[in-house]
Amino acid sequence: MNRLLIILGPTAVGKTDYSIEVARKYGSPIISCDSRQIYREMSIGTAVPSEEQLAAVQHYFIRTRSIHDEMYTAGKYELEAVALLERLFAEGHETLVMAGGSGFYIDAVCNGLDDFPPADQQLRAELSERLRAEGVESLRLDLKHLDPESYETIDIANGQRVVRALEVCLMTGRKFSSFKTSVTKKRSFEIEKIGISRPRDVLYDRINRRVVQMMDDGLLEEARSLYAYRGLPALQTVGYRELFDYFDGKCSLDKAVELIQRNTRHYAKRQMTWWGRDKDIDWMTF
DSSP, X not given: OOXXXXXXXXXXXXXXXXXXXXXXXXXXXXXXXXXTTTBTTOTTTTTOOOHHHHHHSOEESSSOBOTTSSOOOHHHHHHHHHHHHHHHHHTTOSEEEEEESOHHHHHHHHHOOOOOOOOOHHHHHHHHHHHHHHOHHHHHHHXXXXXXXXXXXXXXXXXXHHHHHHHHHHHHSSOGGGGOOSOOOOOSSEEEXXXXXXXXXXXXXXXXXXXXXXXXXXXXXXXXXXXXXXXXXXXOSTTTHHHHHHHTTSSOHHHHHHHHHHHHHHHHXXXXXXXXXXXXXXXXXX
16 A cells, blocks of 8 residues: 655754655655645744755655735644645655654644634634734633633644634634544555654754744844734744844844744644654654
């Protein structure tokens, strides 16, 4: 049977280089499962693979959408990614490589998403405006009150994710988490998951150094070019939010960089917590 090999792990752990190595071994392209690298305007702050890395192996779902497009969801990713996988398998690939750190996207491909209600565009617009005006913290507190389980399991630093969960709670009167069932969709291919980890002090040092490298590569200028659109859900992302606060005069540039490092470390910890419940992952420590 055809096989999908998923390489996952926390941010900055080294997934890109390892996935290229594995993809070359099997003659596979790489299907990205990163919910932020999909946006073409956010290359530096999301650590998009370098031009050399992108040239080494064909990549899908990298810089293919705009922050100005209709909000991209895990449900859309499931449909598009599974259709792509089916096409590539039909073309003769026996093993395909998927790589990334977005747990919800990986779950969508592996298990399928449940039948969440369609979006209420007016309510979403209102919540998105709150997100822009008040920041994600206010919405997180509402979600914690209405649906503690979702608060504990979704990426609560991701404003887009929080807006969607809160929207479903308010629209239906039910918890967002109640729509998740244990029914797993059948796929026509086998799935293997390889998790990459590093000792915590090593990972945190890599994160800190990568943030410094991002600043050297022009993250400040990239964030400045996106400042006018800071209310968009895609930009409620670590690395941009902190610099927007700097532009607003809420903190110094040194403090903003320090906060990016800290919040990225926190994000990596949440990623590991998310995958800690998945017993199907074969972990490798680098």
